[in-house]
Amino acid sequence: MHLPEGLSLGGQPVLGPTDLSLEGGRVTALLGPSGSGKxxxxxxxAGLLAVPAGGSVTKLAGRVAYMAQQDLLVPWRDVLGNVTMGAHLRGQAPDLARARALLAEVGLAEADALKSPAQLSGGMRQRVALARTLMEDRPIVLMDEPFSAVDAPTRHRMQSLAARLLARRTVLLVTHDPLEALRLADRILVLGGRPATASEVPVPAGAPPRAAGDPALLAAQAALLERLAEAVS
Structure with a gap:
């Protein structure tokens, strides 16, 4: 992504001059204050916004799966129907065996496949959303605060699960949580300033998912919190 003049929305500058590239097969986490342009x-x-004049974004159509902050499960389809929603919308026959296998991968029982979203806990709904994302089998995955709607223990488990199931995919993860970024990312960028620009911060050694109690990770979390506080000010 190359935005030499930045980006404005509604006449207000949001992003300053930006050059962003994602490392193949690795997780890039993007943090910053609310409204910073993450x-x-x-x-x-994802190709959901028009690229400003003079800018360029590599076209990713057909190569991207998107996981939003909300689970976005539709209430009129059961769990299996939600996981196979992409095939349904494309008019294709869904691979039900693969969908069931993915549900098992995210820790949902065979009986859960026939439940409605209203019968699921928040953590179960997020696991269905993760299975639906994986069902698309795209090499690039864009995630917008995907685990923020669940409690802390469930979030911790979802992070570990995502790290395992998204291994070797190219992931751009937007998050407000420094610990989440430090556990999951191979690279961390912080947006700050008005208009916002990105700066890179170091990540602890070791492969994701890193242990939340690792002293090096906790020290990095404190430093990243300070960095985010500076970005706000």
Whole structure:
């Protein structure tokens, strides 16, 4: 993504001059204050926003799966129907065996496949959303605060699950949570300033998902919190 003049929305500058590339097969986490343009960058990458004049974004159509902050399960389809929603919308025959296998991968029982979303807990709904994302089998996955709607223990488990199931895919993860970024990311970018620009911060050694109690990770979390506080000010 190359935005030499940045990006304005509604006449207000949101992003300053931006150059963003994703490392193949690795997780890039994007943090910053509310309104700093994180979701805007994600939508640009997904092709959901028009690229400003003079800018360029690599076209990713057909190669991207998108996981939003909300689970976005439709109430009129059961769990299996939600996981196979992409095939349904494309008019294709869904691979039900693969859908059931993915539901098992995210820790849902065979009986859960026939439940309605209203019968699921928040954590179960997020696992269905993750299975639906994986069902698309795309090499690039864009995630917009995908686990923020669940409690802390469930979030911790979902992070570990995502790290395992998304291994070797190219992931752009938008998050407000420094610990989440430090556990999951191979690379961390922080947006700050008005208009916002991105700066890179170091990540602890070791492969994701990193242990939340690792002293090096906890020290990095404190430093990243300070960095985010500076971005706000």
């Amino acid at each position: 979701s805007t960058l994600l939508r640009l990458a």
